[in-house]
Amino acid sequence: MKAPSPHQPAFRRTHPDARRLAxxxxxxxxxxxxxxxxxxxxxxxxxxxxxxxxxxxYFSGIEALVAATYEQVEGAVAATLDRAVDEAGHxxxxxxxxxVTASFAPAIADPQLLATWIAFWxxxxxxxxxxxxxxxxxxxxxxxxxxxxxxxxVAPNEQRRAAIAVTALVDGLWLELCLSxxxxxxxxxxxxxxxxxxxxxxxxx
Amino acid sequence: MKAPSPHQPAFRRTHPDARRLAxxxxxxxxxxxxxxxxxxxxxxxxxxxxxxxxxxxYFSGIEALVAATYEQVEGAVAATLDRAVDEAGHxxxxxxxxxVTASFAPAIADPQLLATWIAFWxxxxxxxxxxxxxxxxxxxxxxxxxxxxxxxxVAPNEQRRAAIAVTALVDGLWLELCLSxxxxxxxxxxxxxxxxxxxxxxxxx
DNA sequence: ATGCTTGTTGGACGATCGTACAACAAGGCG
DNA sequence: CGCCTTGTTGTACGATCGTCCAACAAGCAT
Numbered sequence: 001m002k003a004p005s006p007h008q009p010a011f012r013r014t015h016p017d018a019r020r021l022a023x024x025x026x027x028x029x030x031x032x033x034x035x036x037x038x039x040x041x042x043x044x045x046x047x048x049x050x051x052x053x054x055x056x057x058y059f060s061g062i063e064a065l066v067a068a069t070y071e072q073v074e075g076a077v078a079a080t081l082d083r084a085v086d087e088a089g090h091x092x093x094x095x096x097x098x099x100v101t102a103s104f105a106p107a108i109a110d111p112q113l114l115a116t117w118i119a120f121w122x123x124x125x126x127x128x129x130x131x132x133x134x135x136x137x138x139x140x141x142x143x144x145x146x147x148x149x150x151x152x153x154v155a156p157n158e159q160r161r162a163a164i165a166v167t168a169l170v171d172g173l174w175l176e177l178c179l180s181x182x183x184x185x186x187x188x189x190x191x192x193x194x195x196x197x198x199x200x201x202x203x204x205x
Numbered sequence: 206m207k208a209p210s211p212h213q214p215a216f217r218r219t220h221p222d223a224r225r226l227a228x229x230x231x232x233x234x235x236x237x238x239x240x241x242x243x244x245x246x247x248x249x250x251x252x253x254x255x256x257x258x259x260x261x262x263y264f265s266g267i268e269a270l271v272a273a274t275y276e277q278v279e280g281a282v283a284a285t286l287d288r289a290v291d292e293a294g295h296x297x298x299x300x301x302x303x304x305v306t307a308s309f310a311p312a313i314a315d316p317q318l319l320a321t322w323i324a325f326w327x328x329x330x331x332x333x334x335x336x337x338x339x340x341x342x343x344x345x346x347x348x349x350x351x352x353x354x355x356x357x358x359v360a361p362n363e364q365r366r367a368a369i370a371v372t373a374l375v376d377g378l379w380l381e382l383c384l385s386x387x388x389x390x391x392x393x394x395x396x397x398x399x400x401x402x403x404x405x406x407x408x409x410x
Numbered sequence: 411a412t413g414c415t416t417g418t419t420g421g422a423c424g425a426t427c428g429t430a431c432a433a434c435a436a437g438g439c440g
Numbered sequence: 441c442g443c444c445t446t447g448t449t450g451t452a453c454g455a456t457c458g459t460c461c462a463a464c465a466a467g468c469a470t
Contacts, residue, residue: 034331035331111330114326115327118323121323122242125320126240131385134385138381138385139388161396164378164389164393168378168380169370169373169374169377171377172375172376175376176369176373179326179329179336179343180336183343188366192369192373196404199401
Protein backbone atom coordinates (compact mmCIF):
# COMPACT_ATOMS: atom_id res chain seq x y z
CA MET A 1 0.00 0.00 0.00
CA LYS A 2 2.65 2.48 1.01
CA ALA A 3 5.07 3.55 -1.65
CA PRO A 4 8.39 3.06 0.02
CA SER A 5 10.65 6.09 0.03
CA PRO A 6 14.22 5.57 -1.03
CA HIS A 7 15.07 5.01 2.58
CA GLN A 8 12.03 5.17 4.84
CA PRO A 9 13.12 4.38 8.40
CA ALA A 10 11.37 1.26 9.63
CA PHE A 11 11.46 2.53 13.20
CA ARG A 12 12.83 5.39 15.20
CA ARG A 13 15.21 5.20 18.09
CA THR A 14 14.12 6.97 21.22
CA HIS A 15 15.64 7.99 24.46
CA PRO A 16 15.22 5.08 26.89
CA ASP A 17 13.32 7.28 29.32
CA ALA A 18 10.93 8.48 26.63
CA ARG A 19 10.34 4.98 25.33
CA ARG A 20 9.75 3.73 28.82
CA LEU A 21 7.20 6.46 29.37
CA ALA A 22 5.52 5.66 26.06
CA UNK A 23 5.13 2.04 27.11
CA UNK A 24 3.69 3.12 30.44
CA UNK A 25 1.16 5.38 28.73
CA UNK A 26 0.24 2.62 26.31
CA UNK A 27 -0.27 0.28 29.24
CA UNK A 28 -2.58 2.80 30.88
CA UNK A 29 -4.63 3.10 27.69
CA UNK A 30 -4.93 -0.66 27.31
CA UNK A 31 -5.95 -1.03 30.95
CA UNK A 32 -8.57 1.66 30.45
CA UNK A 33 -9.93 0.07 27.31
CA UNK A 34 -9.69 -3.66 27.96
CA UNK A 35 -9.25 -3.98 31.71
CA UNK A 36 -6.70 -5.99 33.59
CA UNK A 37 -7.50 -9.20 31.73
CA UNK A 38 -6.73 -7.63 28.36
CA UNK A 39 -3.44 -6.05 29.33
CA UNK A 40 -1.09 -8.46 27.58
CA UNK A 41 2.40 -7.78 26.37
CA UNK A 42 1.30 -7.90 22.78
CA UNK A 43 -1.72 -5.65 23.22
CA UNK A 44 0.42 -3.04 24.94
CA UNK A 45 3.10 -3.30 22.26
CA UNK A 46 0.53 -2.76 19.51
CA UNK A 47 -0.88 0.20 21.43
CA UNK A 48 2.59 1.72 21.74
CA UNK A 49 3.37 0.97 18.10
CA UNK A 50 6.40 -1.16 18.86
CA UNK A 51 7.25 -4.81 18.71
CA UNK A 52 6.41 -7.15 21.59
CA UNK A 53 10.04 -7.72 22.39
CA UNK A 54 10.50 -4.14 23.53
CA UNK A 55 8.25 -4.58 26.52
CA UNK A 56 10.45 -7.34 27.86
CA UNK A 57 13.46 -5.19 27.08
CA TYR A 58 12.29 -2.35 29.29
CA PHE A 59 10.38 -4.20 31.98
CA SER A 60 11.07 -7.48 33.70
CA GLY A 61 7.49 -8.51 33.07
CA ILE A 62 3.91 -7.43 32.88
CA GLU A 63 3.67 -6.97 36.61
CA ALA A 64 6.58 -4.55 36.68
CA LEU A 65 4.97 -2.58 33.87
CA VAL A 66 1.65 -2.44 35.70
CA ALA A 67 3.43 -1.30 38.84
CA ALA A 68 5.25 1.43 36.92
CA THR A 69 1.98 2.43 35.27
CA TYR A 70 0.25 2.69 38.62
CA GLU A 71 3.09 4.80 39.96
CA GLN A 72 2.86 7.09 36.94
CA VAL A 73 -0.93 7.43 36.97
CA GLU A 74 -1.05 7.88 40.72
CA GLY A 75 1.51 10.63 40.37
CA ALA A 76 -0.56 12.32 37.68
CA VAL A 77 -3.67 12.15 39.85
CA ALA A 78 -1.79 13.56 42.82
CA ALA A 79 -0.47 16.36 40.62
CA THR A 80 -3.98 17.17 39.41
CA LEU A 81 -5.25 17.32 42.98
CA ASP A 82 -2.31 19.45 44.09
CA ARG A 83 -2.99 21.86 41.24
CA ALA A 84 -6.63 22.11 42.28
CA VAL A 85 -5.53 22.82 45.84
CA ASP A 86 -3.12 25.51 44.75
CA GLU A 87 -5.67 27.17 42.53
CA ALA A 88 -8.01 27.41 45.51
CA GLY A 89 -5.97 30.22 47.04
CA HIS A 90 -4.71 30.51 50.57
CA UNK A 91 -7.76 29.85 52.72
CA UNK A 92 -7.04 26.47 54.34
CA UNK A 93 -10.61 25.29 54.26
CA UNK A 94 -11.05 26.31 50.65
CA UNK A 95 -7.95 24.30 49.80
CA UNK A 96 -9.32 21.26 51.58
CA UNK A 97 -12.65 21.64 49.81
CA UNK A 98 -10.86 21.93 46.50
CA UNK A 99 -9.07 18.67 47.25
CA VAL A 100 -12.23 16.66 47.74
CA THR A 101 -14.11 18.38 44.94
CA ALA A 102 -11.34 17.65 42.49
CA SER A 103 -11.29 14.05 43.64
CA PHE A 104 -14.71 13.56 42.06
CA ALA A 105 -14.15 15.58 38.92
CA PRO A 106 -14.65 13.69 35.67
CA ALA A 107 -10.92 13.39 35.04
CA ILE A 108 -10.37 11.59 38.35
CA ALA A 109 -13.60 9.71 39.03
CA ASP A 110 -13.24 7.92 35.73
CA PRO A 111 -14.20 4.26 35.35
CA GLN A 112 -11.33 3.82 32.93
CA LEU A 113 -8.93 5.12 35.55
CA LEU A 114 -10.23 2.56 38.01
CA ALA A 115 -8.93 -0.19 35.75
CA THR A 116 -5.36 0.81 36.56
CA TRP A 117 -6.09 0.68 40.25
CA ILE A 118 -7.77 -2.71 40.02
CA ALA A 119 -4.90 -4.16 38.03
CA PHE A 120 -2.52 -2.87 40.67
CA TRP A 121 -4.60 -4.01 43.62
CA UNK A 122 -4.76 -7.50 42.19
CA UNK A 123 -0.99 -7.68 42.65
CA UNK A 124 -0.78 -6.21 46.15
CA UNK A 125 -1.70 -9.32 48.10
CA UNK A 126 0.61 -11.73 46.31
CA UNK A 127 3.70 -9.57 45.71
CA UNK A 128 5.46 -8.08 48.72
CA UNK A 129 7.27 -5.52 46.58
CA UNK A 130 3.96 -4.29 45.21
CA UNK A 131 2.53 -4.16 48.71
CA UNK A 132 5.47 -2.01 49.79
CA UNK A 133 4.90 0.32 46.85
CA UNK A 134 1.26 0.64 47.80
CA UNK A 135 2.10 1.43 51.41
CA UNK A 136 4.56 4.08 50.29
CA UNK A 137 2.16 5.83 47.93
CA UNK A 138 -0.68 5.61 50.43
CA UNK A 139 1.37 7.16 53.21
CA UNK A 140 2.55 9.89 50.86
CA UNK A 141 -1.01 10.71 49.92
CA UNK A 142 -2.03 10.68 53.57
CA UNK A 143 0.83 13.00 54.53
CA UNK A 144 -0.36 15.63 52.07
CA UNK A 145 -3.86 15.34 53.47
CA UNK A 146 -2.58 15.62 57.04
CA UNK A 147 -0.91 18.91 56.12
CA UNK A 148 -4.14 20.26 54.66
CA UNK A 149 -6.03 19.20 57.76
CA UNK A 150 -3.42 20.70 60.05
CA UNK A 151 -3.77 24.03 58.26
CA UNK A 152 -7.48 23.88 59.04
CA UNK A 153 -6.81 23.55 62.74
CA VAL A 154 -6.99 19.82 63.26
CA ALA A 155 -4.85 19.01 66.28
CA PRO A 156 -1.59 17.24 65.46
CA ASN A 157 -2.48 14.19 67.52
CA GLU A 158 -5.70 13.84 65.56
CA GLN A 159 -4.30 14.45 62.10
CA ARG A 160 -3.34 10.86 61.42
CA ARG A 161 -6.74 9.47 62.24
CA ALA A 162 -8.54 12.31 60.46
CA ALA A 163 -6.48 11.78 57.34
CA ILE A 164 -7.20 8.05 57.39
CA ALA A 165 -10.88 8.80 57.71
CA VAL A 166 -11.00 11.38 54.92
CA THR A 167 -8.95 9.19 52.62
CA ALA A 168 -11.25 6.25 53.27
CA LEU A 169 -14.41 8.27 52.70
CA VAL A 170 -13.11 9.90 49.52
CA ASP A 171 -11.75 6.62 48.19
CA GLY A 172 -14.97 4.80 49.00
CA LEU A 173 -17.05 7.43 47.24
CA TRP A 174 -14.62 7.51 44.34
CA LEU A 175 -14.74 3.74 43.99
CA GLU A 176 -18.50 3.59 43.98
CA LEU A 177 -18.70 6.56 41.62
CA CYS A 178 -16.49 4.67 39.18
CA LEU A 179 -18.27 1.34 39.56
CA SER A 180 -21.81 2.66 39.15
CA UNK A 181 -21.76 6.24 37.92
CA UNK A 182 -25.53 6.41 37.93
CA UNK A 183 -26.03 5.69 41.59
CA UNK A 184 -25.11 9.13 42.86
CA UNK A 185 -23.49 12.19 41.36
CA UNK A 186 -20.07 13.73 41.76
CA UNK A 187 -21.77 16.73 43.35
CA UNK A 188 -23.39 14.53 45.97
CA UNK A 189 -20.08 12.85 46.66
CA UNK A 190 -18.45 16.22 47.12
CA UNK A 191 -21.24 17.39 49.42
CA UNK A 192 -20.92 14.28 51.56
CA UNK A 193 -17.17 14.64 51.84
CA UNK A 194 -17.29 18.37 52.61
CA UNK A 195 -19.94 17.83 55.24
CA UNK A 196 -17.68 15.25 56.83
CA UNK A 197 -14.86 17.76 56.84
CA UNK A 198 -17.13 20.14 58.76
CA UNK A 199 -17.42 17.64 61.56
CA UNK A 200 -13.69 17.13 61.71
CA UNK A 201 -12.74 20.79 61.71
CA UNK A 202 -15.41 22.46 63.81
CA UNK A 203 -14.98 19.84 66.48
CA UNK A 204 -12.31 21.57 68.53
CA UNK A 205 -13.33 25.15 68.05
CA MET B 206 -0.56 -46.92 44.52
CA LYS B 207 -4.19 -47.45 45.37
CA ALA B 208 -5.36 -51.01 45.55
CA PRO B 209 -8.55 -50.90 43.51
CA SER B 210 -11.59 -52.23 45.29
CA PRO B 211 -13.79 -54.61 43.35
CA HIS B 212 -15.74 -51.61 42.25
CA GLN B 213 -14.34 -48.36 43.59
CA PRO B 214 -16.42 -45.49 42.22
CA ALA B 215 -14.26 -43.21 40.11
CA PHE B 216 -16.46 -40.23 40.96
CA ARG B 217 -19.64 -39.44 42.78
CA ARG B 218 -22.71 -37.87 41.38
CA THR B 219 -24.04 -34.88 43.20
CA HIS B 220 -27.13 -32.77 43.18
CA PRO B 221 -26.63 -30.04 40.59
CA ASP B 222 -27.16 -27.36 43.23
CA ALA B 223 -24.60 -28.90 45.56
CA ARG B 224 -22.06 -29.34 42.77
CA ARG B 225 -22.63 -25.79 41.66
CA LEU B 226 -22.03 -24.58 45.19
CA ALA B 227 -18.89 -26.70 45.48
CA UNK B 228 -17.51 -25.08 42.34
CA UNK B 229 -18.32 -21.64 43.69
CA UNK B 230 -16.55 -22.38 46.96
CA UNK B 231 -13.56 -23.77 45.09
CA UNK B 232 -13.47 -20.60 43.02
CA UNK B 233 -13.48 -18.49 46.17
CA UNK B 234 -10.58 -20.49 47.62
CA UNK B 235 -8.56 -20.18 44.42
CA UNK B 236 -9.23 -16.45 44.25
CA UNK B 237 -8.12 -16.12 47.87
CA UNK B 238 -4.96 -18.11 47.31
CA UNK B 239 -3.83 -17.11 43.83
CA UNK B 240 -5.71 -13.92 43.05
CA UNK B 241 -7.70 -13.07 39.97
CA UNK B 242 -4.86 -13.94 37.62
CA UNK B 243 -4.62 -17.49 38.93
CA UNK B 244 -8.30 -18.27 38.80
CA UNK B 245 -8.31 -20.50 35.73
CA UNK B 246 -10.83 -23.18 34.87
CA UNK B 247 -8.29 -25.90 35.52
CA UNK B 248 -7.10 -24.53 38.84
CA UNK B 249 -10.67 -24.27 40.08
CA UNK B 250 -11.47 -27.77 38.84
CA UNK B 251 -8.45 -29.20 40.69
CA UNK B 252 -9.47 -27.31 43.82
CA UNK B 253 -12.97 -28.73 43.59
CA UNK B 254 -11.65 -32.21 42.86
CA UNK B 255 -13.46 -32.51 39.55
CA UNK B 256 -12.50 -32.51 35.92
CA UNK B 257 -12.13 -29.25 34.00
CA UNK B 258 -15.09 -30.00 31.81
CA UNK B 259 -17.49 -29.71 34.72
CA UNK B 260 -16.85 -26.01 35.09
CA UNK B 261 -18.01 -25.39 31.55
CA UNK B 262 -20.95 -27.69 32.19
CA TYR B 263 -22.24 -25.59 35.09
CA PHE B 264 -21.15 -22.12 34.07
CA SER B 265 -21.04 -20.44 30.71
CA GLY B 266 -17.51 -19.32 31.42
CA ILE B 267 -15.07 -18.10 33.99
CA GLU B 268 -16.76 -14.73 34.22
CA ALA B 269 -20.11 -16.28 35.09
CA LEU B 270 -18.42 -18.36 37.77
CA VAL B 271 -16.71 -15.31 39.22
CA ALA B 272 -20.00 -13.44 39.21
CA ALA B 273 -21.75 -16.32 40.98
CA THR B 274 -18.88 -16.53 43.46
CA TYR B 275 -19.15 -12.83 44.21
CA GLU B 276 -22.87 -13.16 44.73
CA GLN B 277 -22.33 -16.09 47.09
CA VAL B 278 -19.52 -14.46 49.08
CA GLU B 279 -21.31 -11.14 49.25
CA GLY B 280 -24.35 -12.95 50.58
CA ALA B 281 -22.26 -14.70 53.21
CA VAL B 282 -20.72 -11.39 54.28
CA ALA B 283 -24.14 -9.78 54.49
CA ALA B 284 -25.39 -12.70 56.55
CA THR B 285 -22.45 -12.37 58.94
CA LEU B 286 -23.13 -8.67 59.36
CA ASP B 287 -26.85 -9.26 59.86
CA ARG B 288 -26.08 -11.84 62.52
CA ALA B 289 -23.81 -9.39 64.31
CA VAL B 290 -26.58 -6.79 64.19
CA ASP B 291 -29.14 -9.19 65.57
CA GLU B 292 -26.86 -10.29 68.39
CA ALA B 293 -26.47 -6.65 69.42
CA GLY B 294 -29.96 -6.58 70.89
CA HIS B 295 -32.66 -4.03 70.31
CA UNK B 296 -30.97 -0.70 70.92
CA UNK B 297 -30.79 0.91 67.47
CA UNK B 298 -27.45 2.55 68.02
CA UNK B 299 -25.92 -0.61 69.40
CA UNK B 300 -27.10 -2.43 66.30
CA UNK B 301 -25.51 0.17 64.06
CA UNK B 302 -22.28 -0.01 66.01
CA UNK B 303 -22.31 -3.78 65.72
CA UNK B 304 -22.64 -3.42 61.96
CA VAL B 305 -19.51 -1.32 61.55
CA THR B 306 -17.54 -3.26 64.15
CA ALA B 307 -18.30 -6.53 62.43
CA SER B 308 -17.29 -5.02 59.11
CA PHE B 309 -13.71 -4.87 60.33
CA ALA B 310 -13.61 -8.20 62.13
CA PRO B 311 -10.93 -10.60 60.90
CA ALA B 312 -13.43 -12.74 59.02
CA ILE B 313 -14.56 -9.77 56.91
CA ALA B 314 -11.54 -7.50 56.64
CA ASP B 315 -9.56 -10.32 55.13
CA PRO B 316 -7.05 -9.73 52.31
CA GLN B 317 -8.04 -13.06 50.83
CA LEU B 318 -11.64 -11.95 50.71
CA LEU B 319 -10.63 -8.84 48.83
CA ALA B 320 -9.43 -11.02 45.97
CA THR B 321 -13.02 -11.99 45.19
CA TRP B 322 -14.06 -8.36 45.13
CA ILE B 323 -11.18 -7.37 42.87
CA ALA B 324 -11.89 -10.18 40.45
CA PHE B 325 -15.51 -9.05 40.33
CA TRP B 326 -14.71 -5.35 40.03
CA UNK B 327 -12.43 -6.05 37.10
CA UNK B 328 -15.51 -7.25 35.21
CA UNK B 329 -17.89 -4.44 36.14
CA UNK B 330 -16.71 -1.86 33.63
CA UNK B 331 -16.68 -4.11 30.60
CA UNK B 332 -19.75 -6.29 31.19
CA UNK B 333 -23.14 -4.59 31.51
CA UNK B 334 -24.69 -7.66 33.15
CA UNK B 335 -22.00 -7.61 35.82
CA UNK B 336 -22.52 -3.89 36.32
CA UNK B 337 -26.23 -4.51 36.83
CA UNK B 338 -25.48 -7.20 39.38
CA UNK B 339 -23.17 -4.82 41.23
CA UNK B 340 -25.80 -2.10 41.27
CA UNK B 341 -28.36 -4.52 42.62
CA UNK B 342 -26.20 -5.83 45.43
CA UNK B 343 -24.99 -2.36 46.31
CA UNK B 344 -28.51 -0.99 46.58
CA UNK B 345 -29.54 -3.99 48.66
CA UNK B 346 -26.71 -3.38 51.06
CA UNK B 347 -27.53 0.30 51.20
CA UNK B 348 -31.19 -0.42 51.91
CA UNK B 349 -30.31 -2.47 54.98
CA UNK B 350 -28.08 0.34 56.18
CA UNK B 351 -30.81 2.90 55.59
CA UNK B 352 -33.11 0.91 57.84
CA UNK B 353 -30.52 0.82 60.62
CA UNK B 354 -29.96 4.55 60.26
CA UNK B 355 -33.68 5.23 60.27
CA UNK B 356 -34.05 3.33 63.53
CA UNK B 357 -31.44 5.65 64.99
CA UNK B 358 -33.47 8.71 64.12
CA VAL B 359 -31.97 9.77 60.84
CA ALA B 360 -34.65 11.63 58.93
CA PRO B 361 -36.06 9.75 55.93
CA ASN B 362 -34.98 12.41 53.47
CA GLU B 363 -31.42 12.11 54.75
CA GLN B 364 -31.23 8.34 54.92
CA ARG B 365 -30.12 7.82 51.37
CA ARG B 366 -27.23 10.23 51.58
CA ALA B 367 -26.24 9.02 55.04
CA ALA B 368 -26.22 5.41 53.88
CA ILE B 369 -24.08 6.31 50.88
CA ALA B 370 -21.66 8.08 53.18
CA VAL B 371 -21.44 5.28 55.74
CA THR B 372 -21.05 2.67 53.03
CA ALA B 373 -18.27 4.65 51.40
CA LEU B 374 -16.42 5.22 54.66
CA VAL B 375 -16.71 1.61 55.77
CA ASP B 376 -15.76 0.30 52.35
CA GLY B 377 -12.82 2.67 52.11
CA LEU B 378 -11.55 1.64 55.52
CA TRP B 379 -12.17 -2.01 54.72
CA LEU B 380 -10.30 -1.74 51.45
CA GLU B 381 -7.27 -0.11 52.99
CA LEU B 382 -7.34 -2.53 55.89
CA CYS B 383 -7.17 -5.40 53.42
CA LEU B 384 -4.51 -3.81 51.22
CA SER B 385 -2.11 -2.86 54.02
CA UNK B 386 -3.16 -4.47 57.28
CA UNK B 387 -0.27 -2.87 59.13
CA UNK B 388 -1.22 0.72 58.43
CA UNK B 389 -3.98 0.95 60.98
CA UNK B 390 -5.91 -1.51 63.09
CA UNK B 391 -9.44 -2.84 62.90
CA UNK B 392 -10.13 -1.13 66.22
CA UNK B 393 -9.06 2.22 64.79
CA UNK B 394 -11.24 1.66 61.74
CA UNK B 395 -14.19 0.87 63.99
CA UNK B 396 -13.54 3.95 66.11
CA UNK B 397 -13.41 6.16 63.02
CA UNK B 398 -16.62 4.74 61.64
CA UNK B 399 -18.49 4.93 64.95
CA UNK B 400 -17.36 8.51 65.47
CA UNK B 401 -18.71 9.30 62.03
CA UNK B 402 -22.02 7.75 62.99
CA UNK B 403 -22.12 10.11 65.98
CA UNK B 404 -22.06 13.09 63.67
CA UNK B 405 -24.86 11.67 61.54
CA UNK B 406 -27.16 10.73 64.38
CA UNK B 407 -26.74 13.49 66.94
CA UNK B 408 -27.23 16.07 64.25
CA UNK B 409 -30.99 16.46 64.49
CA UNK B 410 -31.45 15.85 68.16
C1' DA C 411 -30.72 -57.65 37.86
C1' DT C 412 -30.95 -54.70 33.89
C1' DG C 413 -31.62 -50.62 31.22
C1' DC C 414 -31.66 -45.62 31.04
C1' DT C 415 -30.72 -41.13 32.25
C1' DT C 416 -27.37 -37.85 32.76
C1' DG C 417 -23.68 -36.18 35.70
C1' DT C 418 -18.91 -36.62 34.78
C1' DT C 419 -14.64 -37.57 32.63
C1' DG C 420 -10.52 -36.54 30.03
C1' DG C 421 -8.30 -35.30 26.19
C1' DA C 422 -8.18 -32.68 21.72
C1' DC C 423 -8.27 -28.27 19.72
C1' DG C 424 -6.91 -23.56 18.40
C1' DA C 425 -5.80 -19.25 20.46
C1' DT C 426 -3.04 -16.61 23.24
C1' DC C 427 -0.03 -16.07 26.79
C1' DG C 428 5.14 -14.47 28.51
C1' DT C 429 9.78 -15.06 27.37
C1' DA C 430 14.04 -15.35 24.92
C1' DC C 431 17.25 -14.57 21.33
C1' DA C 432 19.64 -13.92 16.97
C1' DA C 433 19.45 -10.74 13.22
C1' DC C 434 18.73 -6.13 11.71
C1' DA C 435 19.24 -1.18 11.15
C1' DA C 436 19.08 3.69 12.97
C1' DG C 437 21.96 7.20 14.14
C1' DG C 438 26.08 9.09 16.30
C1' DC C 439 31.11 9.06 16.02
C1' DG C 440 35.59 8.99 14.10
C1' DC D 441 31.83 8.06 4.22
C1' DG D 442 31.94 3.78 6.76
C1' DC D 443 32.20 1.64 11.24
C1' DC D 444 30.04 0.61 15.87
C1' DT D 445 26.98 0.78 19.29
C1' DT D 446 22.66 -0.58 20.71
C1' DG D 447 17.76 0.25 20.40
C1' DT D 448 14.55 -2.49 17.92
C1' DT D 449 12.53 -6.10 15.33
C1' DG D 450 10.34 -10.47 14.44
C1' DT D 451 9.86 -14.97 15.30
C1' DA D 452 10.11 -19.32 17.60
C1' DC D 453 9.24 -21.78 21.70
C1' DG D 454 6.82 -24.11 25.49
C1' DA D 455 3.19 -23.34 28.66
C1' DT D 456 -1.33 -22.38 29.62
C1' DC D 457 -5.54 -20.59 28.52
C1' DG D 458 -11.04 -21.48 27.55
C1' DT D 459 -13.92 -24.33 25.04
C1' DC D 460 -15.80 -28.34 23.22
C1' DC D 461 -17.57 -33.09 22.81
C1' DA D 462 -17.71 -38.08 22.45
C1' DA D 463 -17.28 -41.78 25.63
C1' DC D 464 -17.94 -43.45 30.14
C1' DA D 465 -20.20 -44.87 34.39
C1' DA D 466 -22.93 -43.85 38.71
C1' DG D 467 -27.20 -44.52 40.52
C1' DC D 468 -32.16 -44.47 40.07
C1' DA D 469 -36.26 -46.68 37.98
C1' DT D 470 -38.42 -50.59 36.46
